[in-house]
Amino acid sequence: MKNLIVFLFITVLVSSVSFAQTAKKYGNKLTLKEKTPVSVLFKNPAKYVGKTVLVEGVIVNVCEKRGCWIEISSDKEFEKIRFKVEDGVIVFPMDTKGKKILAEGVFEELVYTKEELIEQGKHQAKEYGTPFDPSSITKGKTEYRLKGLGASVN
Amino acid sequence: MxxxxxxxxxxxxxxxxxxxxxxxxxxxxxxxxxxxxxxPNYKIEKSTIVLDSIPSNLTKDEMVLFVLKSIGETGVVKNTFRASPNELEIFVDGNTILVDYNTKEVEQEKFNTRxxxxxxxxxxxxxxxxxxxxxxxxxxxxxxxxxxxxxxxxxxxxxxxxxxxxxxxxxxxxxxxxxxxxxx
Incomplete structure (x- = not known):
């Protein structure tokens, strides 16, 4: 009996260690093998809009309340891309911040008017308790992001 | 029945x-x-301190060590990110540190799960x-x-x-x- 308990204990320990070393999967299984650098997507967005791509980077920001988006660093300095997932379908925990990620999603182009950006800014300010000055928005903008399908976080 | x-x-x-x-x-x-x-999931504490000075001749790794020492953070660094030429983000387990080279402000965002x-x-x-x-x-x-x-x-x-x-x-x-x- 004692031997059995020791055996079970070791098995559980070994499986926990191996589990800890494997990447955590989110959403669908990754289907693409070839990675597209984020800088390439931003350099020539028209070529990639609507296409499914696989990107690699570091998670530099996480939606604090719902875990419904993350921001992934680019291969180029000062650049990042938002990876938006459907609420509740994929939930990224806060502790993924700073971890490496392989993420697959559809590259999207979002065109916002000035009014939409002001509304968005007000909403974010309310949700995160951050200051927002509507006069800082002077015109609309085009944003590129990934509609998240699946990811593997290390 | x-x-x-x-x-x-x-x-x-x-x-x-x-x-x-x-x-x-x-x-x-x-x-x-x-x-x-x-x-409802996390308790997030934000705090900001202003450093007396930030050396300008350090490499990124040296800067990370300098900042961590300055704020007394001993956690393991997971990664870093530069959102702009004046900013450096350092990711430590349970803590995100944002350094602004211009204002010398170091903002920390620590979280714990509820x-x-x-x-x-x-x-x-x-x-x-x-x-x-x-x-x-x-x-x-x-x-x-x-x-x-x-x-x-x-x-x-x-x-x-x-x-x-x-x-x-x-x-x-x-x-x-x-x-x-x-x-x-």
């Missing part, structure tokens, strides 16, 4: 089984319902997926049974043919009235 007696037995035993999950779902329900006002509440929210919102989906379905069916069987537990003037009828109607009218108010 009379159907009413059987209903009572089933209502009692299923009620016992469902009690734990009902408590978890109810507490989590209140927590998540007010997500606009607070973070004990039991995060776990309850994860289950309530079916984060684990897989087999938990079916357990949650079974729980929903159990609640449905408890609600319907509960209507027929009591006989007489306080039962479904008397007071119970009007209270049940009131319970149905509350969501209907709000739906009409919001969407018509």
């Amino acid at each position: 009379h159907w009413r007696k059987l209903t009572r037995l089933l209502h009692r035993d299923i009620g016992y089984i469902a009690a734990g999950l009902t408590v978890i779902y109810a507490i989590s329900g209140i927590a998540v319902n007010h997500i606009q006002d607070w973070n 004990f039991l509440l995060k776990e309850s929210n994860d289950l309530h919102l079916n984060k684990p997926k897989g087999i938990w989906t079916y357990i949650a379905d079974l729980f929903a069916v159990a609640l449905l049974f408890l609600a319907i069987s509960g209507l027929f537990m009591i006989k007489g003037k306080n039962g479904i043919k008397g007071r119970g009828f009007w209270l049940t109607i009131a319970g149905i009218l509350i969501p209907v009235a709000f739906w009409l108010y919001y969407y018509l």
Whole structure:
């Protein structure tokens, strides 16, 4: 009996260690093998809009309340891309911040008017308790992001 | 066995089984319902200090060591990121450190999970997926049974043919009235 308990204990320990070393999967299984650098997507967005791509980077920001988006660093300095997932379908925990990620999603182009950006800014300010000055928005903008399908976080 | 007696037995035993999950779902329900006002999963503490000076001749790795030493952070660095030429973000377990070279401000954002509440929210919102989906379905069916069987537990003037009828109607009218108010 004692031997059995020791055996079970070791098995559980070994499986926990191996589990800890494997990447955590989110959403669908990754289907693409070839990675597209984020800088390439931003350099020539028209070529990639609507296409499914696989990107690699570091998670530099996480939606604090719902875990419904993350921001992934680019291969180029000062650049990042938002990876938006459907609420509740994929939930990224806060502790993924700073971890490496392989993420697959559809590259999207979002065109916002000035009014939409002001509304968005007000909403974010309310949700995160951050200051927002509507006069800082002077015109609309085009944003590129990934509609998240699946990811593997290390 | 009379159907009413059987209903009572089933209502009692299923009620016992469902009690734990009902408590978890109810507490989590209140927590998540007010997500606009607070973070139901994490406790986040932000603090800012201003350094006397930031050396300008350091490499990124040296800068990371300098900042960590300056704020007394001893955690393992997971990664770094530069959002702009004047900023450096350092990711440590449970802490994100943002350094602004211009203002010499070092902002820290530390987080801790809310004990039991995060776990309850994860289950309530079916984060684990897989087999938990079916357990949650079974729980929903159990609640449905408890609600319907509960209507027929009591006989007489306080039962479904008397007071119970009007209270049940009131319970149905509350969501209907709000739906009409919001969407018509």
